[in-house]
Amino acid sequence: METAEIRRRWLDYFERNGHTVVPSAPLIYDDPNLLFVNAGMVPMKPYMLGQQTPPWQRATSVQKCLRTGDIEEVGKTSRHGTFFQMNGNFSFGDYFKREAIELAWGLLTAPQSEGGYGLDGDKLWPTVFKDDDEAFALWRDLIGIPAERITRRDENDNYWSMGVPGPGGPSSEIFIDRGGEYGAEGGPSVDEDRYMEIWNLVFMQDELSQVRSKADFDIAGPLPSRNIDTGMGLERIASVLQGKDNLYEIDEVYPVLAKAAEMTGRRYGEHSGHAATSSHPDDVHLRVVADHVRSSLMLIGDGVTPGNEGRGYVLRRMLRRAVRAMRLLGYGGTALPELLPVSLDRMKASYPELESDFGRISQIAYGEEDAFRRTLDQGTTILDTAVTKAKQSAAALGGGSTPTLPGSEAFALHDTYGFPIDLTLEMAAEQGVEVDRDGFRRLMTEQRQRAKDDAKAKKSGHAHTEVWKELRALGATDWQAYQALSTEGKVVGLVSDGERVEGLGEGATGQVVLDRTTFYAESGGQIADEGIITTPTGELRVIDVQRPVKGLVVHTVEVASGEVKVGEDVQAQVDPDWRISACQAHSGTHVVHAALRQVLGPSALQSGSYNKPGYLRLDFAWSSALSAETRSEIEEVANLALRQDLPVSSQYMTLPEAREWGALALFGETYDEQVRVIEIGGPWSRELCGGTHVAHSSQIGALTVTGESSVGSGVRRVEAFVGMDAMRYLATERAIVAEAARLVKAQPGELVDHIEALLARLKHAEREVATLRQQQLQAQAGQLAASATGIGGVRVLTHDAGDAGADDVRTLATSLRDRLGDGEPSVVAVTGTAKGRPLVVVATNARARERGIKAGDLVRTAAGVLGGGGGGKPDIAQGGGTDASAVGAALEAIEAQLHNLAGTR
Structure with a gap:
């Protein structure tokens, strides 16, 4: 039975039994304490805590969830995953233990031909809280399970709470016996590998006053209204009904794993008798790919875009872990365009919106992979340099010491360049270099602590939510x-x-x-x-x-x-002026969004926005910069909509009705059962929105696009002014053009031609100046060559060229080396200062290099005196620093090093 069918049967069964089917909330949820929805009951918390009155007495859902606390363990075992779906049925003051148990048993054991799951009741083992005699009796007497198959367990296993004062209660878990090949017999208390939990029924009946730990709490008394909260992992029941060992082998996940194996030429499980328990690196990498590709698909579908913090960082990390795993499996090509469509094909049956939005989703994912591939290439170059340096340091110490890459460099690769530490470890080991793991871990710990402190500081803004709950209890505003x-x-x-x-x-x-x-x-x-x-x-x-x-x-x-x-x-x-300007900006945002989609196509979907009186910005899915012509076209389409005086209206409807009507929802937002749809010009612009708006598009006044930029992989940002702010912006631009035209003595319409002519003349003058400077340097070289001195049989020429750039200094150094010839060993060192920053170039001839004198070594010495660094080839090298007053000392340091090499000091 496919996972989509298991999901459908769940919802149909509980709907037939009087439950309202509640759509899954997005993975991004309006809770300051959660990055993502991490449990099926999260959207139901306000009703369970009594903060809101539930709109139904019975409800059922299949909730999308994501847990990332142990992301590093994904793939290493058959249990760890990130994205999962939680089947749930809920009762708010309606039915309780008896009905919850009857409903669970009915769905699990009803024949598949009658819409059930068709499980063998003799293989099901319920557990109950140690003091819950009522639940024990219901399983024994109502359902007919022998007492020896009903296990009593303590607070750690069979009592549920939110970890804070509030509702709690005993639970009853349902386990299935998978057979002797999975472990010892005797029930869940003996072996939870053989006996796998598939459903947890929570009986919320207690009011908890103190919760010190999962097993240590005080019960203040009974709840005024008893509730039922159950959860069944969809992937877990799918593995049972499909005869698979784990979530990686079910129909929604395994096709991605199989495709990755095909692309890399690997065979899943070939290194072990049992793929599910194999810890061979190939199997681990394949499971990482399968999990992270699906999770990334679902996250981007719900509006998350890759970034460097929060939700965006989690997504970026999973995408990059998937790409990296493919590389470690030996696949060097672009992977996501092959893998993501496979995941879509398996998930679209349950989430059809993924298919209609796949243009946006894939654009973001593929853009992130391209960026990471560049990061890997750049990081590899930096790592190779660091490894070479580590080897040189070890060689200088002698005694056969093992080359070690400092933890600070490994951390910089990880933190600054996004280069994964495990890839650093592997690539360094291939070259015989160890990594200071303790130093790396220390820096990572410090960074995590800073992040925790920052999160704590941000969270303190919610420290007084109890005050707001008390005031809300007095009535809604x-x-x-x-x-x-x-x-x-x-x-x-x-x-x-x-x-x-x-x-x-x-x-x-x-x-x-x-x-x-x-x-x-x-x-x-x-x-x-x-x-x-x-x-x-x-x-x-x-x-x-x-x-x-x-x-x-x-x-x-x-x-x-x-x-x-x-x-x-x-x-x-x-303030009426403030409000009208705010309305202009918000309606203008909708107009710009519609104009973007008209010009660029339907995949240019909004992913975020910000508007205030007179100003708006809109982030949208797009992978490349907009040309000036495209920006102009978007601006023209928007202003034509203003000129047409399109009517702006609002309507309330259910979320499914709004989607069917074609209304666009902002990804990542949480919506109520009833949503407000803003329409501008009929179907031209229909969006879910709770903001304030003008009555007609002409009231926006004017709209001018002021900028367009990148804000992340696959995401662009357009900014604009509206109303009087747009007019003021254009007036300022007009004044700038008029002043520029006055300065170049041209009419505004001729300004571009005049500026182009001025730039051409300037470039010509710069070329002439460069030519004269080169001629001057060549003439100067002849005089300088005669001033070379001798150090230990080597002709040495050092010179400070004063205010000279890198090209001039390099040209002078090579010219002087050529003039000294190859008759005897020669070294030339020239310094210069450009924009206040010193630089140094060292050139050596072949005879000097035969004596072991290398330009790179001399440059590093001089650059160290200048407060910087440098390097290059043995024949010519360049460096720089920050202390321009030290150029004389830098040249002296080169001479001192040559004396040391010659043994003349």
Whole structure:
């Protein structure tokens, strides 16, 4: 039975049993404590914690999940993976233990011909919490399982909580006996390899007051409303129903592994009698490829783009680990264009949106692989240089010491260039060089600590969420930002330094919660409104508006005069100029997005945006820079839409209805059951959006594109001004053109031709100056050659050329070497200073090199005095530094080194 069919049967079964089918939330979820959804119940947390009223009593879902805590272990065992899907059924104050157990047993054991999974009930072993006599009795008496097949376990195995005060309860897990070839008999307590868990039923019945650890907590009493939360790993049940040993061999994963094996000429499992348990590097690499390609497909599909931090870094790391694994398997070509379509083919049955969006997804993935391949090439060059240096250092020490690459260099390769440490270890070992692993680990630990400290600092912004939960419990904010700019309201709560207070005095800064407001809270890329709140005795300036918890609008204010107290009636007034400019910018963002798709095609999808009064920026999926002509065309299409005075309207509908209607959703956003669709000019622009907008496109006024740039692999950014800011920008540009035309004494229309002519004359003059300088140097060389001195039988000529660039210094050095001839050993060293930075060039003739004198060695000596470094070939080498006052000392250092070589000092 294919995984998509297992998924379909799950949803159909619970829908037939009165459950509402809830679509999977995106992997990116609106929770400050989570990078990704990591469990099937995460979207249900607000209902379980009592923060929100569930819209249904019974629900079921197949939730996309991603866990990256042990990403380094992926592939090394058959258990570790990153992306997975969790089947769940939930009851909120409806059914409880009896029905949950009956429903689970019914689906598992019903014949496949009747829509079930057709498992043999005699192979199923339930576990229950040690004190849960009710669950034990239900399994024994209701289901008919012999008591010896029901295992009682303690808090570590069969009690569930969120790790914080709140709901918790005993659980009942269902295991399946896979047979004697997997281990010893005797049940889950004896061997959890043979007896594999496939379903966990959680009976939320307790209110926990203290949670000190998974097995140490206090129960304050029963929950007011008992809930059911169950979870079945889709990949795990698929392995059972498909007769496979592990997730890597099921139908949604194995085809990628097989394709990777075909591309690399490797055979999965050939080094072991059992592929699933093989730890041979080839099998590990193949499993890494299979897991990471699928996970990357799902992450990009949900709006994540590769980056250097947070979610983007996780994606980048997985893509690069997959590419690197292919290289380690001996495949040197571009891999993802071969592998990603295979994963799409297996996943699109469950997630059809992946196929329609594959143009964007593949563009991002392939762009990242191309960038990483360049990184590997660059890193290999840098590593080779570092390895050579390590060998030279070991040789200088003598005594047969092993060459060692410093941990700092390995860390720089990893951190600065993205070069994986395991590749550094492998490539260094191939050349007989060890790596200072302890030094590398120390630097990595320091970096991780900095990251933790940074995350802790950021997380502290959420330290007072309990305050917002308390205020939210008093009722949701009546939010009227779409209807009006001014409204009367009552002060529900005041917060200062994270604590609730009764009042704020003049000059204070704090947060105000009203029962009703017209202020727009920052979301969807649009910044918050500004304005004032007038109290009976004073005035508050609103400087920010946020939603710390769903349904609650919080205003950050500065008390300009008087005071504000809890319970007072106030007047909330949005700055009308601010709002209209913000509306122009947000509607302008939609117009630019539609123009991009019209000019570039449907794959140019928005991946992020930011807009404030008068300004917008939009990130979109695209792999190459836009030409000036393309930018101009996008700007023209956008302004034609403004000129046509297209109507702007909003409608509410369900998310499936919006998708069917063709509305575009911003990747990575979380949407409610009911969504708001903004339409500009009918189907020309339809997007899910909660922002404020103009009523007609002409009200945007004007739109001018000011820039376009790269912000990551496969992602470009376009910036623009709208309204009066666009007019001011164009006025400034016009003034610059007029001034430039005045300076070159030309009409504005002739400016380009005049500038091109000036540049041509300038280049001609620069060539003439260069020619004269070369002639001057040649003439000077003749005089300098006569000043060469002797050191130990070597003719030595050192000279400071003053303000001279690298080309001039190099030319002079080679010219002087040629003039000294090959009759006897000769060394020439010339310094110069360009833009305040010193440089040095050393040239040697063949006779000098025969005596072991190398230009690179002499340059490194001089560059060290200059505060820098350098190198090159034995016949000519170049270096530089930062201390221009030390050029004389640098030349003296070269002479001193020659004396040492000759033994004359």
